[in-house]
Amino acid sequence: MTPHANTHPGAIGRWRTLPSAGRRAAVSLIVMLLAWELIAHSPRLFGFEVPYLGVLPAPSAVIGEWVMLLGDAHYWGSWYLSFTRVFAGFISALLLGVPLGLWFAISPTMRNLFFPVFEMLRPVPPIAWVPAAIIFWPTQELSIISVIFLGAFYTITLNTYNGGRRVDLAIIQSARSMGASRSNIFRRIVLPGTLPSIVAGAAIGMGITWEVVVAAELISGGNGGGGGGLGLFMWDAYLAGNHEQILVGMLSIGLAGYFSSGLLRRFGGLLTPWLSRN
């Protein structure tokens, strides 16, 4: 046993044991919050008048509001609604996008037939689908989910397709020369070979779903529809002139996106244990 083993390292000692990346992240966060707090208390910066800063709530006020909201069922209800929508849209994008991408990758016929249509619809931003989605789907919920679905669908399909086409020809030939059947090659070669690209596509797609969910909720719920979710939570805060809650909403979405991407990366890492980053 070293002499240090039964003595407490103290605050500075503990700080030093943090990995340098964690230390730097903490420093950057603290500096940002301090600067924000200072700016929020005075509309002047180095003696100059800065427009708009006067209405920015201080981080202490935002955190205070946030703490208060932690006991608020409506706030957590918004989280729940946004999460279920993202989940539903994302899962359906995964369930449709992955098989379609694989199909594009392995079948030239399929690719020739449908890829042009796919590529033509892809540049249309998901938000541009909102009016059409509201008209087309019988319920507001379905129209929001369909827009979220589109946000993730193109990215997942395209990543899967590209990953599938990049599987090394020598690897496929090698499997054939060892007597693998077509279905065997698909299951044990093409599918795992594409998996890293599927995971990457899913991570990007997940990011897009959080961008899209808020906009979809703002637009569809803003007109007295009352669809709920974090997007509408912010819209209501805006209507009520509650600037602290607007920021709480923004930060909540940031956190939600961060957690879901982190979860996805963790899960993706479990699915691809052979990649050296694990």
Added chain:
Amino acid sequence: MKRAAPTSIGHLKIEDAVKVYRSRNVETLAVDHCSLDIQPGEICMIVGPSGCGKTTLLNAVAGFHGLTSGRITLDGELLCGPGKPMAEPGPDRVVVFQNGALFPWMTVLDNVTFGPLSQKTMTTSEAREKARELLADAGLAGMEHRYPEQLSSGVRRRVEIARAMMNDPAVLLLDEPYRALDSLTRAMMHEALLEMHARRPVTILFITHDLEEAVFLGHRIVVMSARPCRPTLQMEIDIPHPRDYSITTSDAYRGYVESALDAVHLEAQKSFAANEAEARP
């Protein structure tokens, strides 16, 4: 021919093989009336300048593409020839590629058992037992649960040879498998391959552009002409197997290398001149 041939399977015969590539209006003759008769258990080294069509020939045997004319038989059975434009790839002719083709998502054990489990010729436990034996023979015990990325390039090549041998192939098709290795590792790979061959004398068709490799490993080396590919020189390497690296300093070895070098140099010059002529239409 003075060579031990305890097995009778693995007699590979290539007769009058011709391969013409057609792209749009251009016809390129890649392989020109090439004949080879490789005995069971023989290590036959095909040497030629890069891009001369050696791989085209190997791919035709493997069944990755067809021939324009000619026939290939393995132990009398027609692989590819009149009425059968392309051989079917199969575990009797396993290929080991230049840059390695281990499956990155499978552990060493799963890689090595892939063949028999895909062909359903063994149960999982039988395959694993045999794989462990093969790996232990190759000095790879303890590597079973690693992924290819965690192995050195030399170990990866040995795993790949073990994976190929797992299928009990009649012919092993090696397409410059040690090309990307450093010379020290390559020397170790050569001895390991010969040890493996001494244990299980499979027929080997080995493509290389490295003459020393060819002379060290082969019972016979066949020097190919450049584009189109055709055998220009065949040489029996009359140094008894099993060989080890001490032979590389012997006079006999140096003599073989030098005479092969002359032939290859001539072909390389011809190929260079042909390319020059093509460049100035």
